[in-house]
Each structure stands twice: as C-alpha cells, then as structure tokens.
Amino acid sequence: MRRDHKSRPAPGAHGRGKAVLFLCRPASPPFATVPRDVRTRGLSHHRCSLTTRLTTLPNGFRIVTEHMPGLQSASAGIWVTAGGRHEAEPQNGIAHFLEHMAFKGTKRRSALQIAEEIEDVGGYINAYTSREMTAYYARVLQGDVALALDVIGDIVLNPAFDPKEIEVERHVILQEIGQSLDTPDDIIFDWLQEVSYPDQSFGRTILGPSEKVAKFSRADLKSFVKENYGPAQMILAAAGGVDHDAIVKQAEAMFGALASRPQKAFQGATFKGAERREVKDLEQVHFAMAFDAPGYRHPDVYTAQIYSMVMGGGMSSRLFQKIREERGLCYSIFAQSGAYEDAGQITVYAGTSAEEISDLCLITVDEMKRAAEDMSEAEVARARAQIKAGMLMGLESPSSRAERIARLLAIHGRVPEVSEAVAKIDAVTTADVRRYAEGLCQVDNALALYGPVGAAPTLDAIRQRFAA
Numbered sequence: 074m075r076r077d078h079k080s081r082p083a084p085g086a087h088g089r090g091k092a093v094l095f096l097c098r099p100a101s102p103p104f105a106t107v108p109r110d111v112r113t114r115g116l117s118h119h120r121c122s123l124t125t126r127l128t129t130l131p132n133g134f135r136i137v138t139e140h141m142p143g144l145q146s147a148s149a150g151i152w153v154t155a156g157g158r159h160e161a162e163p164q165n166g167i168a169h170f171l172e173h174m175a176f177k178g179t180k181r182r183s184a185l186q187i188a189e190e191i192e193d194v195g196g197y198i199n200a201y202t203s204r205e206m207t208a209y210y211a212r213v214l215q216g217d218v219a220l221a222l223d224v225i226g227d228i229v230l231n232p233a234f235d236p237k238e239i240e241v242e243r244h245v246i247l248q249e250i251g252q253s254l255d256t257p258d259d260i261i262f263d264w265l266q267e268v269s270y271p272d273q274s275f276g277r278t279i280l281g282p283s284e285k286v287a288k289f290s291r292a293d294l295k296s297f298v299k300e301n302y303g304p305a306q307m308i309l310a311a312a313g314g315v316d317h318d319a320i321v322k323q324a325e326a327m328f329g330a331l332a333s334r335p336q337k338a339f340q341g342a343t344f345k346g347a348e349r350r351e352v353k354d355l356e357q358v359h360f361a362m363a364f365d366a367p368g369y370r371h372p373d374v375y376t377a378q379i380y381s382m383v384m385g386g387g388m389s390s391r392l393f394q395k396i397r398e399e400r401g402l403c404y405s406i407f408a409q410s411g412a413y414e415d416a417g418q419i420t421v422y423a424g425t426s427a428e429e430i431s432d433l434c435l436i437t438v439d440e441m442k443r444a445a446e447d448m449s450e451a452e453v454a455r456a457r458a459q460i461k462a463g464m465l466m467g468l469e470s471p472s473s474r475a476e477r478i479a480r481l482l483a484i485h486g487r488v489p490e491v492s493e494a495v496a497k498i499d500a501v502t503t504a505d506v507r508r509y510a511e512g513l514c515q516v517d518n519a520l521a522l523y524g525p526v527g528a529a530p531t532l533d534a535i536r537q538r539f540a541a
Contacts, residue, residue: 125478125488126317133305134328136321137478137488139312141471147218147313148471149320150210151229152479154308155301157204158274159339165274166246166281167297169202170289173246175209176200177238179231182224184238190224198224202279205413206483212472215314219323222309226327229302234291243286250280257359257523258424265361265420265521268347275342275416303334310479313471342416346517348532355524357424360434362535363519366410366417369484374412375497376509381410381419382456383506384444389455391440396423402433414484419513427525434530438538445511453503460498465491514539 125139156168176198178184191198196213198221209228211221253259263278270276280286309324344365367373385392385408392406406423425433467473468491478488518539520532530538 127482127488128317128321128324130304130325130329132329132331132333133303134307134309134324134331135482136309136317136324137482138310138315138317138320139474139478139488140315140317141313141474144313144471145215146212146471147215147221147311147315148210148212148475149218149221149225149309149311149315150208150475150479151225152308152310152476152483153207153209153229153302154205154306154483155297155336156202156206157277157279158342159205159301159337160274160277160297162274162277163285164293164297165277166279166286167289167293168207168301169279169281170242170246170286171232171294171297172200172202172207172209173242174232174234174239174294175228177242178233178235179227180233181227181231187224187228190220194220196221204275204279206480208476208479210472210475218311218315218320222311222320222323222327229307230327230331232294232298234294236291239289239291239294243289246280246286247283250283250286253280257355257357258422261359261361261422261521261523262420264349264351264523265363265519268349268521269344269363269365269418269519270342270416271345271347273342274340275413300337303336304328304331305333306336308479308482310475310482312474312478342413344416344418344517344519346519346532348520348522350520350522350526350529351524352526353524358427358430358522358524358526358529360421360423360425360430360529361521362421362437364419364513365516365518366419367412368415368417369412371412371417373509374410374417375501376505377410377412377417377419378460379453379456379498379501380444380506380509380513381408382459383448383452384408384441385421386456386459391444391452392421392423392437395440396433396436400432400436402429402436406433406437427528430522430526430529434535435538438535441510442514442539445507445514448503448507448510450503453501453506457498457501461495464494 124141125137128136160167176184176187178187182190187198191211191213194213194217196211196217198211200207200209209225211225213221253263266278267276307328309320311320366377382390384390385406387393390408392408396402396406397404403423403425406421408419408421411418411420421437423433468477481488518532518536520535522529
C-alpha cells in the first residue's frame with residue numbers, strides 16, 4: 074500500500090511522500106457563511122463553486138464532488154480523519170495495519186474479488202495512511218463510479234478481518250518495516266520526526282515498531298475502527314466525470330444509517346527538538362534538520378512555503394546552488410515545508426561524504442542566516458511562480474482533485490476556490506520572507522544523522538552557529 078509517512082519531493086518517493094500543505098484561507102465553521110444552504114430530507118447541500126458541490130448527511134457523513142467537464146474517467150474514495158496521531162502509544166502502527174487489511178476481504182467479497190471487480194473495468198484501487206488521515210480510493214471510467222464506490226464502501230464498512238489474512242498481512246508489514254530500516258533516506262525522516270516531537274503521538278512512525286505490529290489482534294483492529302471510523306470522520310470525495318446527485322443517493326444508502334459517534338481527541342503536537350545520530354558503515358552521511366513551522370491555519374503557512382522553496386525547492390534554490398553547484402559537496406539537497414492541524418516543519422535534507430559533512434552542515438546554517446538579510450525580490454517571485462505552477466499542474470488529474478477537495482474539507486469545513494490560495498501566495502512579500510527567515514534562525518531545531526557521522530557537528534554546535 075502506498076504510505077504517506079513523511080513529506081519529501083516527488084522524485085524517488087515511490088508513492089510514499091505527499092505534500093501536506095494546504096494553501097487556503099483560515100478555517101471557518103462549516104456552512105456558517107453559506108447563504109444558499111438548502112436542506113432536504115435532513116441533508117445539507119452546498120454548491121462550493123461552479124463545479125464543486127457538497128452534501129452532508131444528517132449523521133455528519135460528507136459527500137464532496139468536483140465535476141471536470143470533458144473527462145471520461147473519475148477518481149473516488151473515502152478519506153477518514155484518522156491516522157498515526159490518533160493512535161494511543163500501544164496502538165502505534167495500527168492505522169497503517171488497518172489500511173493494509175482493507176483489501177484482504179469483506180463480508181461480501183474476497184481479496185481476489187475486490188481486485189477483480191475493479192480491474193475487470195480497467196480501474197485501479199489503492200490506499201495510504203498519513204499522520205492525520207487514511208484514504209481508500211479508486212480510479213475508473215465515469216460509467217464505473219458506482220461500482221468503485223460500492224467496493225470502497227464495502228471495504229470501509231464491512232472488513233472481514235479474517236485471522237489467517239491478518240497473519241499474512243502482518244508478515245507483509247514486518248517486511249515493509251525491515252525495508253524501511255534498510256533505506257537510509259526513509260528512516261532518517263522517521264528519526265527526525267521522533268526527535269522533533271519526542272514522546273508524542275505526532276512523533277511516532279506511521280508503520281509502528283515491529284514489536285507492536287507483531288502483537289496486534291483482530292480485536293485491536295475492530296477497536297480502532299469503532300473509535301475513529303464514525304460517519305462524521307468520513308468524507309466521500311470524487312472528481313472527474315461524476316454525477317453529484319447520483320453519488321449522494323448511493324452514499325445515503327450505504328452510509329446514511331451509520332450512528333453518529335464522537336472521535337477521541339488526539340494529543341497535541343509540541344515541537345521540542347533533539348538530536349539522533351546513528352553510526353553505520355554507509356557510503357554517505359544522511360543529514361536531516363527540522364525547524365518548528367506554522368500549522369495549516371496559521372497566516373505564515375504561505376510564507377514558510379515560499380521560504381523553503383527559495384532555500385531548497387529546486388535547482389535554482391540557494392542551498393542547491395551554493396552546496397552542490399559551487400562546492401560540489403552533495404548530489405542532492407532540498408528544503409521543504411509541511412503543515413498539519415496544529416504543527417508544521419521546515420525540513421532540510423542532504424547526503425554527503427564523511428569528510429564533507431561538517432562543511433555541508435555549517436554552510437547550510439550560514440545560507441539560512443544570510444537569507445534573512447539579502448533575500449531578493451526575484452527569488453521570492455520565482456518561488457511564488459513555482460508553488461502556483463506546481464499546485465495548478467497538480468489539479469489536472471481527477472485523483473489530485475479528489476484528494477484536494479477531501480483534505481480541504483477536512484481542514485476548513487468547506488472547499489475554497491483555487492483563486493483564494495493563489496491570492497494568499499501572491500500576498501507574501503519579500504519583507505515577509507526575510508522576517509520569517511530571521512525568526513527561523515532563532516528557534517530550536519532538530520537533527521538526525523545516519524552513516525559515518527563522526528565529523529558532523531552536534532546539534533548544540535549548530536544552534537550556537539545560528540546564534541552567532
């Protein structure tokens with residue numbers, strides 16, 4: 074299954090990385106300012122735009138669709154606001170385990186039947202687990218949307234949790250954990266998350282530790298579903314060649330009888346920042362550094378995104394030009410910004426030799442400090458253009474559209490127009506980015522190192538250089 078256990082650039086991500094930044098206006102109460110709200114049969118209907126429509130069932134289940142004229146295909150799925158951070162400490166890894174079990178059979182379909190029904194019509198089906206959501210989705214031709222939703226609804230509502238299949242999938246997940254541990258640029262981000270948010274649900278890995286995964290039972294899986302899979306925690310999102318009214322009718326039949334139930338509150342995230350370094354005989358030192366950053370409702374979320382793009386978002390970025398192009402200290406270096414419900418991170422990553430890790434670390438600090446003084450209008454304009462282009466290009470597929478409207482609805486209780494995000498990006502000034510850069514140099518950071526790390530400066534040394 075695709076897993077979303079960290080943010081990283083698309084190249085080399087293999088479906089695991091996904092941006093979690095949402096460039097939209099701050100939250101507003103669902104439907105609070107909607108003048109055209111129409112209520113029939115207890116349903117709440119709202120037209121978000123010319124192409125996007127939202128309906129809420131009486132039990133809180135939400136259906137949001139975006140019609141894309143001219144498309145012969147569609148993407149549809151269920152997004153559940155339950156991910157890694159909703160796990161209690163003994164449950165660490167169970168959200169991901171549950172996602173794996175989704176395709177292992179229901180009360181109506183075997184695992185093979187699930188695959189055959191989707192593939193018989195030329196579609197595909199997948200799922201992923203993130204820190205804040207779990208998604209089950211399919212891509213099909215427009216005439217097969219009802220079939221896709223029937224299969225996905227069956228997966229979510231009627232998992233069989235066959236004991237034999239649990240054991241098979243447990244073995245698969247343990248292999249996945251082992252693979253991650255053997256992949257330095259995978260494990261380094263898990264470690265960075267852990268030292269950024271120690272002893273917190275937000276800092277634990279999505280996969281979970283093998284000793285916990287080895288003990289999860291059928292009862293544990295059913296308990297997590299009961300705690301977190303209520304109708305108000307689910308969003309049915311579809312985009313492409315879709316008929317909103319037909320989807321609402323089907324959703325009513327499938328989900329309308331579900332009883333409302335509250336979701337247990339999750340633990341808040343507090344960035345603390347520590348260091349983890351692991352010595353191993355590798356070809357390179359893997360270096361990752363994180364800084365506390367705004368959550369997705371904070372007005373500075375757009376500023377943070379532009380700052381990270383200027384610093385390490387592409388080949389023209391400051392870190393790429395200085396460290397790779399001028400000094401030749403690494404093959405790849407990047408910076409990025411991620412945002413969540415109540416937290417965010419600016420992350421810098423690079424791989425280099427044991428002999429050059431010290432220079433790479435110190436130059437990175439110096440470049441971040443310099444940005445507060447001489448960030449240029451041209452750099453900020455280029456970053457704005459890159460972010461807007463990436464966002465708009467990403468909206469050309471129904472899969473991206475469906476995910477966007479589901480996530481935005483979960484965050485804001487509505488689906489803002491793309492123009493709102495564009496306006497927010499354009500409103501960020503060079504002075505804003507300089508101010509943000511200066512503040513970032515004054516906050517605590519976290520550090521993870523893996524490989525021949527003997528010459529790497531300590532976290533305290535890096536903090537002292539920032540303060541100098």
